Amino acid sequence: MPFRLPAKEEKAQYVLSQFDRIARGYDLANDCISMGMHRLWKDKAVKTLLSSESGSYLDVCCGTGDLALLIASRLKSGKVTGLDFSGNMLDVARNREVRYREKHNTPVQLDWIKGDALELPFQNGLFDGAIVSFGLRNVTDYQKAINELTRVVKPGGRVLNLDLGKPEGLIFPPLFAFYFSQIVPLIGQVLQNDRKAYTYLPESKRNYPDPEGISQLFKNAGLADVRHIKLASGSVALTFGIVR
Ligand SMILES: C[S@@+](CC[C@H](N)C(=O)[O-])C[C@H]1O[C@@H](n2cnc3c(N)ncnc32)[C@H](O)[C@@H]1O
Numbered sequence: 001m002p003f004r005l006p007a008k009e010e011k012a013q014y015v016l017s018q019f020d021r022i023a024r025g026y027d028l029a030n031d032c033i034s035m036g037m038h039r040l041w042k043d044k045a046v047k048t049l050l051s052s053e054s055g056s057y058l059d060v061c062c063g064t065g066d067l068a069l070l071i072a073s074r075l076k077s078g079k080v081t082g083l084d085f086s087g088n089m090l091d092v093a094r095n096r097e098v099r100y101r102e103k104h105n106t107p108v109q110l111d112w113i114k115g116d117a118l119e120l121p122f123q124n125g126l127f128d129g130a131i132v133s134f135g136l137r138n139v140t141d142y143q144k145a146i147n148e149l150t151r152v153v154k155p156g157g158r159v160l161n162l163d164l165g166k167p168e169g170l171i172f173p174p175l176f177a178f179y180f181s182q183i184v185p186l187i188g189q190v191l192q193n194d195r196k197a198y199t200y201l202p203e204s205k206r207n208y209p210d211p212e213g214i215s216q217l218f219k220n221a222g223l224a225d226v227r228h229i230k231l232a233s234g235s236v237a238l239t240f241g242i243v244r
Contacts, residue, residue, distance in 0.1 A: 018197045023088035025192040054078045055128035061135020065093025072108040079109040125154045133162040137204045150221040165237030166210040211237035
């Protein structure tokens with residue numbers, strides 16, 4: 001049966017069940033699908049996010065917590081909050097924190113919160129910066145999610161989105177489309193016996209705006225100095241802006 005994207009009103013429940021199901025093997029699959037490159041992109045994102053070596057930062061749609069821990073590893077003090085609506089993804093994140101603390105002595109506090117990116121349970125201007133990484137595509141209202149990220153960051157702080165972009169050149173776009181639609185589901189099948197979840201991932205790109213569109217959503221949210229950086233020949237984009 002051909003894959004059918006969930007209707008808007010079913011999307012959140014659908015996405016939640018996909019990620020709850022694949023949480024345990026997500027990290028291995030993520031490394032395989034991106035050929036380890038998501039680590040480099042996240043490194044770039046964290047360098048762009050942090051304005052100093054202390055502060056309070058938010059990672060929305062934090063999944064298994066790798067990015068939140070990467071932020072924590074670059075801070076000398078402060079707090080990192082990871083928020084996700086999948087309890088199973090957060091369980092993996094909490095275990096990852098335990099393993100991290102066994103090896104590293106960090107004073108940085110980590111909080112894992114179960115919540116919705118569209119209704120962040122935080123007061124206005126609480127954080128020094130906020131990021132969403134490979135999560136925005138999954139929410140039902142992109143603008144609302146960016147508005148929420150903007151709302152909870154202090155004036156002068158940064159809001160970032162790291163996600164799929166628009167592959168550039170003649171050869172790369174069809175190769176990328178083939179890889180994403182044919183190979184990624186195969187990787188999901190082999191590693192997690194779950195072709196369906198990894199068929200949703202490429203499909204989630206279908207209605208997702210290109211980097212110019214995402215920049216516009218940032219501007220609509222009132223962010224200043226909005227820019228985006230193209231990574232991996234444009235197939236990934238890091239968009240950021242400053243809270244006024
Ligand atoms: C592709 S994973 C990305 C995880 C991680 N940020 C990364 O870069 O690897 C997307 C995550 O977004 C979460 N998510 C999707 N919609 C959400 C929502 N409305 N509120 C909170 N989390 C959401 C999913 O549960 C999943 O953990």
